[in-house]
Amino acid sequence: MEGNLRYEKQYSESGKGKLLVARCFIPKGAEIFSEEPLISCQFAWNKLYKYKACDHCMKPLETAEENAKRLTNDPELALPFKEQCSVTKERHTQCQKCQAEYCSQECQTQAYQLYHRMLCDMLSSPSSSLNKLQEIWKNSHYPPETCNILLIARMIARIRQAENPKLMFQEFLSFVHDTSDQEQQYVHKLLGNQFSEIQTMVNSELREALFDEDLSEIFSIEGTQKFLCLIGRNGQGVGTSSFGTWVKNVEDLELPESDKTALDLLIDQIYEKMNEVNGHFLNCEGSGLYSLHSCCNHSCTPNAEVQFPYGNHTLQLVATKDIESGEEIEISYLDDCQLRRSKATRQQILLENYMFLCQCNKCTTDQDDETDESSDDDESDENMEN
Numbered sequence: 001m002e003g004n005l006r007y008e009k010q011y012s013e014s015g016k017g018k019l020l021v022a023r024c025f026i027p028k029g030a031e032i033f034s035e036e037p038l039i040s041c042q043f044a045w046n047k048l049y050k051y052k053a054c055d056h057c058m059k060p061l062e063t064a065e066e067n068a069k070r071l072t073n074d075p076e077l078a079l080p081f082k083e084q085c086s087v088t089k090e091r092h093t094q095c096q097k098c099q100a101e102y103c104s105q106e107c108q109t110q111a112y113q114l115y116h117r118m119l120c121d122m123l124s125s126p127s128s129s130l131n132k133l134q135e136i137w138k139n140s141h142y143p144p145e146t147c148n149i150l151l152i153a154r155m156i157a158r159i160r161q162a163e164n165p166k167l168m169f170q171e172f173l174s175f176v177h178d179t180s181d182q183e184q185q186y187v188h189k190l191l192g193n194q195f196s197e198i199q200t201m202v203n204s205e206l207r208e209a210l211f212d213e214d215l216s217e218i219f220s221i222e223g224t225q226k227f228l229c230l231i232g233r234n235g236q237g238v239g240t241s242s243f244g245t246w247v248k249n250v251e252d253l254e255l256p257e258s259d260k261t262a263l264d265l266l267i268d269q270i271y272e273k274m275n276e277v278n279g280h281f282l283n284c285e286g287s288g289l290y291s292l293h294s295c296c297n298h299s300c301t302p303n304a305e306v307q308f309p310y311g312n313h314t315l316q317l318v319a320t321k322d323i324e325s326g327e328e329i330e331i332s333y334l335d336d337c338q339l340r341r342s343k344a345t346r347q348q349i350l351l352e353n354y355m356f357l358c359q360c361n362k363c364t365t366d367q368d369d370e371t372d373e374s375s376d377d378d379e380s381d382e383n384m385e386n
């Protein structure tokens with residue numbers, strides 16, 4: 001199988017750590033790989049805002065029409081081509097103990113086998129340390145969120161439920177997780193002074209909920225800090241939307257030109273209304289840790305991008321340019337708007353969020369401060385979403 005892969009892992013000689021390199025020519029638009037996350041989790045505030053998605057794969061649980069009604073605040077809204085909605089409610093299941101909802105029995109079983117068995121009891125009791133931990137986190141990380149502390153609880157449960165917990169722990173440690181850079185100049189922003197009290201609380205609730213003598217290293221304060229940095233530096237934002245999937249499906253339909261025009265108009269009007277009512281928070285969001293994707297370095301002129309074509313947490317890496325054999329495969333950790341900012345601003349955002357001074361081609365050859373197209377006042381709080 002190795003022989004068919006379009007990429008290989010290498011180690012950078014210029015201090016960028018692991019990286020992915022193309023093993024063959026990859027044409028623009030082609031899939032480089034797709035992968036399931038090692039672990040993923042929705043953001044903590046989703047429930048309150050009524051974003052409903054599978055507790056395991058993040059596939060939306062409300063139909064495209066329900067989704068559109070909620071986000072436009074228009075209970076009368078009706079969508080044509082309802083059969084193009086991919087939500088199949090008759091397949092949905094629920095954990096009888098903690099009420100977690102799933103898009104299918106397969107997801108419920110997978111979640112239980114991977115991490116849910118260890119967490120279910122605690123999640124079903126409102127006063128448990130795990131629920132306390134979620135509340136502590138929610139109260140210090142308001143939307144837009146970039147990670148949920150339950151992701152760490154799931155990581156620990158995944159390690160403890162693994163056939164070989166030490167091996168699974170090592171797998172997580174293969175993601176970059178240092179809490180400061182080599183010169184000790186920069187510390188990850190999740191470990192900033194404003195969060196020091198929270199780190200102690202998080203550590204103590206994690207110990208109470210999930211302590212295991214054999215894995216005591218995870219439960220030290222340094223262990224908690226490492227895990228926080230690990231999700232901060234590698235976590236990939238995931239966004240799913242049943243309306244978005246419906247739009248993609250109806251756009252592929254073979255329709256007479258006049259019907260297509262009417263449909264496009266309807267879609268534009270719905271999106272406009274959604275933006276008016278809800279701003280930019282249209283997706284059910286969360287984050288995940290992906291083994292292969294986390295080997296991709298950042299570039300301010302990337303040649304690949306992350307997509308979620310299946311409407312769940314399965315990630316696909318797609319070439320956005322022709323990539324020559326031997327070329328590094330690079331994504332952007334910045335969104336399009338941030339990519340147009342000056343070198344100084346881009347570097348500051350990357351330092352704050354990922355603790356590195358960008359060594360991509362553009363940054364090492366560029367004196368582009370004057371090309372900055374936007375104000376440098378906005379703060380960035382983006383994860384590896386783009």
Ligand SMILES: C[S@@+](CC[C@H](N)C(=O)[O-])C[C@H]1O[C@@H](n2cnc3c(N)ncnc32)[C@H](O)[C@@H]1O
Nearest residue numbers: 016017018294295296297298354356358359360
């Ligand atoms: C998701 S990891 C990418 C893979 C990483 N090189 C590794 O060894 O695992 C993100 C980290 O890679 C490094 N990195 C990514 N892009 C970089 C770049 N353009 N310049 C320097 N370091 C970079 C930084 O340490 C960053 O925190």
